Amino acid sequence: xxxxxxxxxxxxxxxxxxxxxxxxxxxxxxxxxxxxxxxxxxxxxxxxxxxxxxxxxxxxxxxxxxxxxxxxxxxxxxxxxxxxxxxxxxxxxxxxxxxxxxxxxxxxxxxxxxxxxxxxxxxxxxxxxxxxxxxxxxxxxxxxxxxxxxxxxxxxxxxxxxxxxxxxxxxxxxxxxxxxxxxxxxxxxxxxxxxxxxxxxxxxxxxxxxxxxxxxxxxxxxxxxxxxxxxxxxxxxxxxxxxxxxxxxxxxxxxxxxxxxxxxxxxxxxxxxxxxxxxxxxxxxxxxxxxxxxxxxxxxxxxxxxxxxxxxxxxxxxxxxxxxxxxxxxxxxxxxxxxxxxxxxxxxxxxxxxxxxxxxxxxxxxxxxxxxxxxxxxxxxxxxxxxxxxxxxxxxxxxxxxxxxxxxxxxxxxxxxxxxxxxxxxxxxxxxxxxxxxxxxxxxxxxxxxxxxxxxxxxxxxxxxxxxxxxxxxxxxxxxxxxxxxxxxxxxxxxxxxxxxxxxxxxxxxxxxxxxxxxxxxxxxxxxxxxxxxxxxxxxxxxxxxxxxxxxxxxxxxxxxxxxxxxxxxxxxxxxxxxxxxxxxxxxx
Amino acid sequence: xxxxxxxxxxxxxxxxxxxxxxxxxxxxxxxxxxxxxxxxxxxxxxxxxxxxxxxxxxxxxxxxxxxxxxxxxxxxxxxxxxxxxxxxxxxxxxxxxxxxxxxxxxxxxxxxxxxxxxxxxxxxxxxxxxxxxxxxxxxxxxxxxxxxxxxxxxxxxxxxxxxxxxxxxxxxxxxxxxxxxxxxx
Numbered sequence: 001x002x003x004x005x006x007x008x009x010x011x012x013x014x015x016x017x018x019x020x021x022x023x024x025x026x027x028x029x030x031x032x033x034x035x036x037x038x039x040x041x042x043x044x045x046x047x048x049x050x051x052x053x054x055x056x057x058x059x060x061x062x063x064x065x066x067x068x069x070x071x072x073x074x075x076x077x078x079x080x081x082x083x084x085x086x087x088x089x090x091x092x093x094x095x096x097x098x099x100x101x102x103x104x105x106x107x108x109x110x111x112x113x114x115x116x117x118x119x120x121x122x123x124x125x126x127x128x129x130x131x132x133x134x135x136x137x138x139x140x141x142x143x144x145x146x147x148x149x150x151x152x153x154x155x156x157x158x159x160x161x162x163x164x165x166x167x168x169x170x171x172x173x174x175x176x177x178x179x180x181x182x183x184x185x186x187x188x189x190x191x192x193x194x195x196x197x198x199x200x201x202x203x204x205x206x207x208x209x210x211x212x213x214x215x216x217x218x219x220x221x222x223x224x225x226x227x228x229x230x231x232x233x234x235x236x237x238x239x240x241x242x243x244x245x246x247x248x249x250x251x252x253x254x255x256x257x258x259x260x261x262x263x264x265x266x267x268x269x270x271x272x273x274x275x276x277x278x279x280x281x282x283x284x285x286x287x288x289x290x291x292x293x294x295x296x297x298x299x300x301x302x303x304x305x306x307x308x309x310x311x312x313x314x315x316x317x318x319x320x321x322x323x324x325x326x327x328x329x330x331x332x333x334x335x336x337x338x339x340x341x342x343x344x345x346x347x348x349x350x351x352x353x354x355x356x357x358x359x360x361x362x363x364x365x366x367x368x369x370x371x372x373x374x375x376x377x378x379x380x381x382x383x384x385x386x387x388x389x390x391x392x393x394x395x396x397x398x399x400x401x402x403x404x405x406x407x408x409x410x411x412x413x414x415x416x417x418x419x420x421x422x423x424x425x426x427x428x429x430x431x432x433x434x435x436x437x438x439x440x441x442x443x444x445x446x447x448x449x450x451x452x453x454x455x456x457x458x459x460x461x462x463x464x465x466x467x468x469x470x471x472x473x474x475x476x477x478x479x480x481x482x483x484x485x486x487x488x489x490x491x492x493x494x495x496x497x498x499x500x501x502x503x504x505x506x507x508x509x510x511x512x513x514x515x516x517x518x519x520x521x522x523x524x525x526x527x528x529x530x531x532x533x534x535x536x537x538x539x540x541x542x543x544x545x546x547x548x549x550x551x552x553x554x555x556x557x558x559x560x561x562x563x564x565x566x567x568x569x570x571x572x573x574x575x576x577x578x579x580x581x582x583x584x585x586x587x588x589x
Numbered sequence: 590x591x592x593x594x595x596x597x598x599x600x601x602x603x604x605x606x607x608x609x610x611x612x613x614x615x616x617x618x619x620x621x622x623x624x625x626x627x628x629x630x631x632x633x634x635x636x637x638x639x640x641x642x643x644x645x646x647x648x649x650x651x652x653x654x655x656x657x658x659x660x661x662x663x664x665x666x667x668x669x670x671x672x673x674x675x676x677x678x679x680x681x682x683x684x685x686x687x688x689x690x691x692x693x694x695x696x697x698x699x700x701x702x703x704x705x706x707x708x709x710x711x712x713x714x715x716x717x718x719x720x721x722x723x724x725x726x727x728x729x730x731x732x733x734x735x736x737x738x739x740x741x742x743x744x745x746x747x748x749x750x751x752x753x754x755x756x757x758x759x760x761x762x763x764x765x766x767x768x769x770x771x772x773x774x
Contacts, residue, residue, distance in 0.1 A: 121616055122623050126666040180608060180669040304660035
């Protein structure tokens with residue numbers, strides 16, 4: 001069968017089971033847009049290529065399937081650089097197809113030429129410049145294989161226009177020609193036994209669950225391990241939902257804005273079982289002061305993460321699901337006799353005390369302005385339990401992670417490693433495309449919303465009824481918080497205005513329903529109205545307290561011991577720390 | 590001591606078999622630069638199998654633990670195998686070309702020096718000559734030092750290439766990746 005390169009490209013995507021792609025056409029990719037008309041693949045036409053990338057990411061994070069985006073050469077391709085970088089940091093499987101100027105024009109500074117494989121070399125797992133139409137099926141199959149296996153990540157396939165036009169004889173590759181690409185196999189028995197031995201001996205263990213749990217679809221395995229061992233579990237920002245927040249062993253989120261118990265449990269632990277986590281600086285705080293007495297079991301599918309930040313006592317390169325299942329099995333004899341509850345009951349007493357004494361906290365009050373945390377709580381209680389929550393980056397993201405109750409995996413869609421403002425709206429659209437039957441709320445900030453709001457137009461046009469809650473505090477809130485706390489309240493370039501733009505009118509202009517809530521008593525009824533809208537996007541402008549700060553907070557570069565809690569709990573946290581230091585001093589003597 | 594006088598222990602030799610594809614060198618070099626690893630020397634050439642090239646990278650491990658460098662390198666899709674060669678259990682060679690200004694009176698001295706080291710004179714002009722020496726890096730260091738007595742117009746070294754010694758099973762050399770090029774080679 002003779003096909004053009006363009007036809008072969010679309011057919012290859014179909015062979016990979018692609019059901020939807022997000023993109024925007026242009027000169028160099030034009031030939032590939034023609035066969036889309038007769039393809040089974042749905043194409044969502046975005047308003048900016050960054051939107052296409054984040055939509056594909058949202059789709060991938062919600063469904064576990066690779067997200068696909070297509071853009072033209074030059075600015076089309078550079079506009080998707082941010083999503084590629086974002087997906088690289090968060091290990092999200094993403095396949096981006098970019099058009100390129102004809103082969104003969106490459107290197108001549110042709111119109112809309114950009115060396116996008118060069119630009120994205122450091123932010124993709126791999127990329128390809130296709131030189132011949134014959135190569136297209138093999139490159140596409142390789143691209144999907146690389147994006148989805150091992151540690152997942154974004155890939156880019158750059159297709160020159162003449163390659164799209166050229167004729168080729170259709171074939172689908174049997175074996176992929178990737179002699180340098182391998183993923184880790186089964187773990188060594190000895191490593192599993194060494195890990196279990198450390199776990200059996202631990203008195204203050206913590207399971208440190210990272211995003212790798214979700215990538216490996218290992219949430220059930222994690223639960224089995226937690227329940228067999230009785231160990232407490234912290235779920236990082238990337239792992240929210242990997243272990244149910246409502247589970248009695250869940251301590252919630254650790255890190256810079258983690259809750260006191262999760263942060264302090266890791267600091268005081270004598271064993272960290274790190275599963276698909278990478279000791280990110282936002283989790284560890286100052287590395288040399290992080291969990292000073294903990295031995296470390298580290299499981300990661302990427303061997304380069306082992307010993308990168310923290311030397312592990314037992315390091316296992318492998319798929320989280322496979323390794324955790326092996327740990328569960330191997331742990332049976334050691335943990336069967338005593339029963340998990342009695343084994344570390346002193347540790348649990350301590351953890352419960354912290355949970356009781358220093359919980360997440362904010363001051364509730366009746367009049368305006370609305371407390372942003374209260375919006376998240378009300379939204380959480382008014383939404384179905386399998387609701388997907390997407391967020392941007394900043395204060396609203398931290399409040400969403402802290403105050404939502406994540407009981408299901410793949411319900412939290414956020415930009416973790418890269419911290420990409422403007423992620424929420426397009427990512428929510430992608431998630432909703434993947435799960436049209438589920439409620440999808442974007443919890444966004446006013447600063448973030450303004451970066452990618454134009455994609456609401458896409459959502460309306462394509463009938464993708466997402467809901468957006470803007471926690472509108474009229475500021476770049478997280479920057480404002482840092483300026484207040486660390487720059488002597490010198491506020492530089494952080495004020496945005498609560499009503500410029502008018503978010504309700506803007507939403508309406510984009511074909512969405514626009515709503516506003518200005519005082520606490522309006523929050524619940526407004527959410528109810530928003531939840532009732534099913535046929536189009538909804539944007540709710542919540543006028544929230546500009547002076548609210550995210551607590552707890554570990555200042556950048558500080559030790560996690562120096563965690564700053566809500567002023568109301570300072571005394572208890574201080575007393576707790578003193579008691580710990582006294583105990584440590586006694587043990588030294 | 591190595592050519593720049595740094596202690597040898599800082600330097601590790603990695604021989605890296607890569608797919609012979611466009612941009613491979615940029616991928617390797619880009620990885621080193623963005624992760625802040627230092628390359629001391631780098632030699633690249635095709636192997637007997639035209640699908641693969643071999644890079645010999647001398648890594649300055651003061652910048653990062655060798656294990657990190659290797660693990661990150663290993664993630665590049667086009668990197669097929671990586672072997673670390675301990676200097677003691679590897680055969681290392683490097684090539685030096687130098688153009689030396691030598692009036693007829695001095696010429697024979699230079700030629701004699703080249704002869705002592707087992708090098709060759711590869712080009713001769715009225716008042717200068719170009720000489721070549723191939724050998725272990727330390728030998729080249731010595732030759733380069735003596736050559737400096739004369740007026741060296743131009744000097745170029747290739748960076749070292751290395752292979753494991755055949756007769757010893759080196760205890761400190763580890764084969765980091767066992768999957769080699771497909772049987773065709």
